[in-house]
Amino acid sequence: MKKIRIFAFIAAAVLSAGMLSGCGGESTGAGKNTDSTVDGSGSVSSEKKTDSVINEISCADILEELLEKVGTTKCDARTVYGDGTYEGYFDYLYEIKPDKAADGAFGYASASYADEITVIMMADAGDAELFMDKLDGRIARRSRDFEGYKPEEVAKLGKAQRAVSGKYVIMAVCDDSAKVIEEFQKIMGEK
Secondary structure (H helix, E strand, O other), X not given: OHHHHHHHHHHHHHHHHHHHHHOOOOOOOOOOOOOOOOOOOOOOOOOOOOHHHHOOOOHHHHHHHHHXXXXXXXXXXXXXXXXXXXXXXXXXXXXXOHHHEEEEEEEEOOXXXXXXXEEEEEOOHHHHHHHHHHHHXXXXXXXXXXXXXXXXXXXXXXXXXXXXXXXXXXXXXOOOHHHHHHXXXXXXXXX
16 A cells, blocks of 8 residues: 555656646747747837738737837736637637637726727738628627616727738727727837
């Protein structure tokens, strides 16, 4: 009996060590929260970019840059591509299959506010317009939801902004949605 306990302890230790050694490695690729900044300083440079450079910017990096620059949203929660909950949220919130997106991130208010910023890189640029239609549907559903319990947020949804830049699609619902879109266009090299 004592030999079985010792063996079980050693097996558990070896398995634990193996699991821990798998953590902490650097992960790369679309949708991963890696350092994909253009200028290496921790922020996305707003200088004019080529398509190949733009494709290196993760949606999570774009979202964080936008939230930092705008600073007036109530988006205190995040979901990003590959985090385990993203795919379920994506299908539920936008009514489109997650495989249509190559990367994505959305920030939203965890309290009862309508604030939301969604940045999605479509797998195929041809799907960007389809996703824009899905965003319109999301805004309409959220407006109906807020009418009953927090009508002051409906006005914010009425001022929602959305835009397309290549494969990237953005939706901004906040007090200064226009500024979010303007900053997004700067990041994408359009302004």
